[in-house]
Amino acid sequence: MDVTATTVIGILIYLAAAPVVGGLLTGADRIVSARMQGRYGPPLLQPFYDVLKLWQKENIVVNRQQKVYILGFFVFVIITGCIMFGGGDLLLAVFALTLASVFLIVAAYSTFSPYAHIGAEREMIQMVSYEPMVILTVVGMYMATGSFSAADIARHDGMLFLHLPFIFLGFLFILTIKFRKSPFDISMSHHAHQEIVRGLTTEFSGRDLALIEIAHWYENVFLLGLIYLFFAPVPVVAVAVTLAAYFLEVFIDNNNARLKWQHALGSSWAVTLVLGVSNVVLLAFR
Amino acid sequence: MDPQVFFPAVKTEVVEIAQRNKALGYRFAQMHCVKTPSEMFIIYTFEKLDLSIEQYRLPAETDGAVPSVSGVFLAAVLYENEISELYGVEFTGLALDFAGTLYETAKPRAFAEVATPVKKTPVKKAAAAEKTKVDLKKPAEEKAPINLKKPADGGGN
Amino acid sequence: MGERTIIPFGPQHPVLPEPLHLDLILEDEKIVGAVPSIGFIHRGLEKLVEKRDFQEMAFVIERICGICSFIHGQGYVQTIEAVMGVEIPERAKYLRSFWGELSRVHSHLLWLGLMADAFGFESLFMHCWRVREKVLDIFEETTGGRVIFSVCKVGGLWKNVDGDTLRRIGGVLKDVDKDIRPLADVFMRDYTVQKRCVGLGVLTKEEAFQLGAVGPMLRASGVAMDARKLGYAAYGNLEFEPVTENAGDCQARIAVRVREIYQALDIMRQCIEKMPGGEVATTVKGNPQGEYLSRLEQPRGEAVYYGKGNGTKYLDRFRVRTPTFANLIPLLHIIPGCDLADVPLLALTIDPCISCTER
Numbered sequence: 001m002d003v004t005a006t007t008v009i010g011i012l013i014y015l016a017a018a019p020v021v022g023g024l025l026t027g028a029d030r031i032v033s034a035r036m037q038g039r040y041g042p043p044l045l046q047p048f049y050d051v052l053k054l055w056q057k058e059n060i061v062v063n064r065q066q067k068v069y070i071l072g073f074f075v076f077v078i079i080t081g082c083i084m085f086g087g088g089d090l091l092l093a094v095f096a097l098t099l100a101s102v103f104l105i106v107a108a109y110s111t112f113s114p115y116a117h118i119g120a121e122r123e124m125i126q127m128v129s130y131e132p133m134v135i136l137t138v139v140g141m142y143m144a145t146g147s148f149s150a151a152d153i154a155r156h157d158g159m160l161f162l163h164l165p166f167i168f169l170g171f172l173f174i175l176t177i178k179f180r181k182s183p184f185d186i187s188m189s190h191h192a193h194q195e196i197v198r199g200l201t202t203e204f205s206g207r208d209l210a211l212i213e214i215a216h217w218y219e220n221v222f223l224l225g226l227i228y229l230f231f232a233p234v235p236v237v238a239v240a241v242t243l244a245a246y247f248l249e250v251f252i253d254n255n256n257a258r259l260k261w262q263h264a265l266g267s268s269w270a271v272t273l274v275l276g277v278s279n280v281v282l283l284a285f286r
Numbered sequence: 287m288d289p290q291v292f293f294p295a296v297k298t299e300v301v302e303i304a305q306r307n308k309a310l311g312y313r314f315a316q317m318h319c320v321k322t323p324s325e326m327f328i329i330y331t332f333e334k335l336d337l338s339i340e341q342y343r344l345p346a347e348t349d350g351a352v353p354s355v356s357g358v359f360l361a362a363v364l365y366e367n368e369i370s371e372l373y374g375v376e377f378t379g380l381a382l383d384f385a386g387t388l389y390e391t392a393k394p395r396a397f398a399e400v401a402t403p404v405k406k407t408p409v410k411k412a413a414a415a416e417k418t419k420v421d422l423k424k425p426a427e428e429k430a431p432i433n434l435k436k437p438a439d440g441g442g443n
Numbered sequence: 444m445g446e447r448t449i450i451p452f453g454p455q456h457p458v459l460p461e462p463l464h465l466d467l468i469l470e471d472e473k474i475v476g477a478v479p480s481i482g483f484i485h486r487g488l489e490k491l492v493e494k495r496d497f498q499e500m501a502f503v504i505e506r507i508c509g510i511c512s513f514i515h516g517q518g519y520v521q522t523i524e525a526v527m528g529v530e531i532p533e534r535a536k537y538l539r540s541f542w543g544e545l546s547r548v549h550s551h552l553l554w555l556g557l558m559a560d561a562f563g564f565e566s567l568f569m570h571c572w573r574v575r576e577k578v579l580d581i582f583e584e585t586t587g588g589r590v591i592f593s594v595c596k597v598g599g600l601w602k603n604v605d606g607d608t609l610r611r612i613g614g615v616l617k618d619v620d621k622d623i624r625p626l627a628d629v630f631m632r633d634y635t636v637q638k639r640c641v642g643l644g645v646l647t648k649e650e651a652f653q654l655g656a657v658g659p660m661l662r663a664s665g666v667a668m669d670a671r672k673l674g675y676a677a678y679g680n681l682e683f684e685p686v687t688e689n690a691g692d693c694q695a696r697i698a699v700r701v702r703e704i705y706q707a708l709d710i711m712r713q714c715i716e717k718m719p720g721g722e723v724a725t726t727v728k729g730n731p732q733g734e735y736l737s738r739l740e741q742p743r744g745e746a747v748y749y750g751k752g753n754g755t756k757y758l759d760r761f762r763v764r765t766p767t768f769a770n771l772i773p774l775l776h777i778i779p780g781c782d783l784a785d786v787p788l789l790a791l792t793i794d795p796c797i798s799c800t801e802r
Contacts, residue, residue: 290736313652320749322753335652341736363772387480397487
């Protein structure tokens with residue numbers, strides 16, 4: 001990847017703005033959810049207050065290794081975003097995100113809690129559920145534009161959505177898993193507790209948990225950035241669709257119970273096969 | 287309402303009664319122990335689909351052994367464990383024995399001792415007021431200020 | 444053959460309303476056994492008969508549980524009234540049935556919310572409890588309390604409710620009925636709810652009867668036993684039939700409880716229509732002598748109350764057999780064979796009221 005001025009500017013903007021945008025979106029998510037539930041909801045800046053509070057908490061974990069893994073998760077999520085917003089190779093970005101998720105899983109395994117272990121198992125099953133669709137998304141973009149580079153894809157004239165409508169829908173489907181919302185919040189629910197207490201993050205507290213929360217903001221911005229790429233030529237429409245997709249996820253979360261991992265795996269693969277593969281096949285014969 | 291008839295029973299026929307009732311279509315509803323200063327007995331209640339019940343009264347003693355009906359009715363197992371833990375009656379042949387860990391009260395056989403009722407002694411009004419009066423002229427006691435500093439070894443980041 | 448792990452479930456668990464401990468023996472994510480452990484809130488309330496006279500004991504028995512509070516109080520005073528041969532006025536009987544059914548509505552709404560929370564549907568949980576607030580407001584207006592009412596006494600009731608208030612409450616209950624309909628719709632027909640609950644924790648008719656299940660747990664398996672049919676309080680004059688379903692799974696139990704809410708609202712409407720005038724209490728002289736066993740229908744099932752008096756103002760014994768105590772054995776029967784993700788649903792499907800169980 002050539003390091004040009006735009007690359008550096010893109011990376012810097014991402015580093016600085018993504019947590020702010022991610023946090024504000026999370027805050028808006030909580031207010032909208034609360035209103036849908038007939039409650040009043042917290043202030044918009046609540047996620048920032050939460051992270052600041054977590055940062056000040058004493059670290060009382062039993063095993064110190066998990067800090068290393070969580071730091072790995074945090075660093076690689078940022079690298080993922082930097083690759084994409086610096087205009088780099090999207091396939092590399094997707095695999096960097098996979099590596100970040102693996103770090104999180106290993107962090108959960110390194111604790112001694114049965115809840116975290118089961119959360120980690122479920123997280124691995126989740127990864128198997130959504131990875132094919134994410135990869136197909138990037139492959140579809142390559143087939144439509146001829147390049148894996150995010151910069152080229154963003155500058156491609158002609159809206160990608162017109163070439164990749166099914167892949168867009170499939171990506172929206174697995175976005176529910178990535179955002180950890182019902183019906184697919186099986187390893188670590190965003191809002192709620194569940195039978196494995198807090199799932200993956202049961203044993204994390206203090207600064208580690210704050211890092212995970214901030215990393216999720218970076219990750220959300222990356223995922224929304226992928227949606228933006230579908231509509232890149234018309235920025236206004238792209239931003240509108242991105243926000244609409246985010247709030248669609250909030251809406252789906254509030255209208256569904258949590259399904260079991262068998263359903264998540266089965267339905268994601270069905271969607272991937274039907275929507276993803278058919279779109280790729282159509283592009284191949286164009 | 288329910289007729290209050292309690293058929294007398296003895297230990298040796300308890301299991302037989304249970305089997306007979308099961309064949310007649312009764313199920314096990316509940317059992318409990320009553321201990322007064324003068325007597326102690328266990329009451330069994332069997333219930334039928336049409337809500338009619340049949341009850342039996344079995345004399346018992348603390349540390350006495352009673353055959354368990356949990357072989358006939360598994361549902362009896364929790365009740366018998368509770369009675370053995372709170373009253374000290376031993377049930378032989380329990381299908382599931384908690385061995386005294388069902389409630390784990392601080393005092394074993396807590397219900398086996400029947401206390402005499404507490405008599406409230408009338409407190410003279412003036413004496414009570416004297417005890418609780420606050421002297422506003424004395425200055426309040428100096429309390430040590432609370433130390434908010436974290437301990438030296440607190441595993442902070 | 445996977446390796447076996449043991450996962451502790453409870454007593455502190457976000458999904459459980461009350462402390463219950465289960466050691467779940469898992470093979471991968473399938474449960475092969477469960478070892479229960481209770482006793483975290485055993486207060487030995489039954490032993491307080493030795494220290495509280497029989498009128499004060501009503502307040503103690505009410506505080507066995509916060510959700511089933513009213514019917515515990517009613518069961519106690521009803522038993523002692525039967526021991527002493529006291530006949531209470533008709534209006535008191537109708538008011539007791541009225542408050543008893545209102546308790547049933549609030550308890551089932553609470554349970555529906557907790558069930559929704561257990562399968563991850565937080566917004567449904569919030570809405571159920573929002574509707575429940577209206578019911579709690581009615582309690583506060585008529586009895587002065589939202590959770591513990593202290594309105595039953597041996598000989599009748601401490602408080603009366605006048606006709607105008609009752610009519611207005613009838614209107615509020617119609618609103619509650621309307622508010623519940625969309626929620627009931629989701630519980631009975633939503634796709635994700637069905638996916639979680641249908642076919643889960645099946646209890647056949649014979650198993651339910653033999654293992655001692657009571658209440659909705661029993662009726663959802665097709666056994667039509669409802670202690671209200673004994674005709675205590677005003678139930679002898681009210682028209683209702685036990686609500687049953689046949690499937691015996693979690694979805695059937697949800698359906699039974701939803702339909703029981705509608706049935707309770709209907710019974711309350713009948714109470715308001717047929718409410719006789721007059722006093723709500725008679726004077727009670729003397730002390731209880733003798734023994735009596737009565738049965739009432741709590742929201743969770745049949746509760747058995749046994750009282751024995753010896754002629755003094757302190758009872759010899761008062762015994763409460765709560766419905767959850769009877770439902771624990773069926774719970775242990777349905778847990779093996781399900782997934783770990785189903786354990787909260789199964790623990791909640793018996794409507795556990797552990798503070799009742801342990802007293």
